[in-house]
Amino acid sequence: MPVTPAAPVLLGNEPGSFPHSVLAERHPAIIRQVRDAFPYGPGQHRALDELLKSCTEGVIEPLPEDAGDRDRWRAWGLDDYAGRSWFDVPWLWSESYFYRRLLGAVGHVGPGAWQGIDPFRPFKRAELDAPETDEELAALDALQDRPEEERARALLHGSLWGNRADLGFRLSAAGTEAAEPAPALVADDSETLWSLLPPSGTGTLCLVADNAGRELVPDLLLIAHLLAEGRIGRAVLHVKPYPYYVSDATAADVVDALQRLAAAPGAAAGYARVLWSAMADGRLTVRAHPFSCAPLPYADLPDDLRAEFASATLTLFKGDLNYRRLVGDRLWPPTTPFQDVTAWFPGPVAALRTLKSDVITGLSAPTESALVAAQGRRWRTGGTHALIQVNASSEMHRK
Numbered sequence: 001m002p003v004t005p006a007a008p009v010l011l012g013n014e015p016g017s018f019p020h021s022v023l024a025e026r027h028p029a030i031i032r033q034v035r036d037a038f039p040y041g042p043g044q045h046r047a048l049d050e051l052l053k054s055c056t057e058g059v060i061e062p063l064p065e066d067a068g069d070r071d072r073w074r075a076w077g078l079d080d081y082a083g084r085s086w087f088d089v090p091w092l093w094s095e096s097y098f099y100r101r102l103l104g105a106v107g108h109v110g111p112g113a114w115q116g117i118d119p120f121r122p123f124k125r126a127e128l129d130a131p132e133t134d135e136e137l138a139a140l141d142a143l144q145d146r147p148e149e150e151r152a153r154a155l156l157h158g159s160l161w162g163n164r165a166d167l168g169f170r171l172s173a174a175g176t177e178a179a180e181p182a183p184a185l186v187a188d189d190s191e192t193l194w195s196l197l198p199p200s201g202t203g204t205l206c207l208v209a210d211n212a213g214r215e216l217v218p219d220l221l222l223i224a225h226l227l228a229e230g231r232i233g234r235a236v237l238h239v240k241p242y243p244y245y246v247s248d249a250t251a252a253d254v255v256d257a258l259q260r261l262a263a264a265p266g267a268a269a270g271y272a273r274v275l276w277s278a279m280a281d282g283r284l285t286v287r288a289h290p291f292s293c294a295p296l297p298y299a300d301l302p303d304d305l306r307a308e309f310a311s312a313t314l315t316l317f318k319g320d321l322n323y324r325r326l327v328g329d330r331l332w333p334p335t336t337p338f339q340d341v342t343a344w345f346p347g348p349v350a351a352l353r354t355l356k357s358d359v360i361t362g363l364s365a366p367t368e369s370a371l372v373a374a375q376g377r378r379w380r381t382g383g384t385h386a387l388i389q390v391n392a393s394s395e396m397h398r399k
């Protein structure tokens with residue numbers, strides 16, 4: 001448990017705040033975008049209208065009686081929050097439930113012909129097929145004759161910055177990329193991270209993925225490198241069991257990314273072969289645990305996931321949302337030690353994240369002051385800064 005007193009949980013009810021803008025502007029924009037991308041029928045249009053009204057001016061409603069995941073959502077707090085404004089409950093919960101309701105509205109869940117159709121797939125596919133992905137894959141060719149450590153570092157940074165602009169973020173942050181100063185790391189524990197993944201490692205890496213497309217591809221390249229160079233013996237890639245936060249990776253997105261890599265010219269296809277054979281012999285597995293889409297902090301991990309992370313050499317959380325869930329979706333003072341807020345985690349843990357929400361821990365006082373002096377609060381949400389944070393001691397050693 002954190003030795004630091006808990007900070008306030010983020011809610012979405014303060015007009016002008018980032019969480020408020022996500023609920024009031026980003027969610028309606030996502031409904032519009034999904035509606036325009038598919039030839040939905042009248043029932044789906046009606047359900048989308050109802051969701052739009054509910055999430056902007058209405059209250060949280062329970063799931064239908066026959067929803068297969070109703071009990072799970074009740075256990076995750078639905079009974080406590082039903083009847084309340086989306087803006088007045090924890091922001092993390094509200095966002096997560098929005099995606100669940102969106103999937104219900106378009107028929108992704110439940111019986112019917114639209115079951116399992118990913119409403120975000122066109123956006124994820126477009127990104128994967130974009131020329132920028134070709135450029136990123138072509139850059140691998142120049143890396144091949146570099147020393148192993150240099151390749152490892154480049155791939156780690158590729159995975160980190162791949163998180164920069166998820167598709168949901170781009171919807172409400174158009175133009176920021178061009179306007180911002182050069183990206184910068186606000187915390188860099190990469191030496192500690194490498195010490196946990198030494199060249200002769202045989203351990204297991206759990207990589208808790210974030211976005212598909214141009215983030216998942218570099219994540220897979222990093223895993224391929226670690227396996228091929230013997231820094232790990234096994235990897236477990238945790239993805240989402242259903243479409244979530246627009247661009248979050250599902251198992252189908254892993255398949256798309258692997259096929260994209262395999263079809264690419266040059267060095268990229270070599271990485272695909274490593275991954276393909278690691279999947280075939282079980283050194284790389286993909287997991288889609290229900291808790292990966294839970295509206296709760298990771299401190300509430302179910303026992304099976306806790307045991308899995310406890311036995312890993314390192315659990316690596318990618319992205320902003322995973323960071324929020326890891327440290328708790330709270331407005332911590334930015335200098336709150338990362339070690340304190342992750343002290344409960346059952347094993348060595350790392351976060352690789354570009355900053356796209358107010359939650360931040362582990363900054364030095366001079367770093368925080370410099371960021372505030374230069375940008376006010378913008379550095380927290382603009383996606384222009386990133387961090388690599390590690391808590392290397394396992395819970396057992398912390399006691």
Ligand SMILES: O=P(O)(O)OC[C@@]1(O)O[C@H](CO)[C@@H](O)[C@@H]1O
Nearest residue numbers: 022166169319320321322356357
């Ligand atoms: O987890 P990711 O893909 O890095 O970012 C998710 C995100 O875009 O969505 C949330 C707001 O909806 C924020 O946590 C963050 O800005």
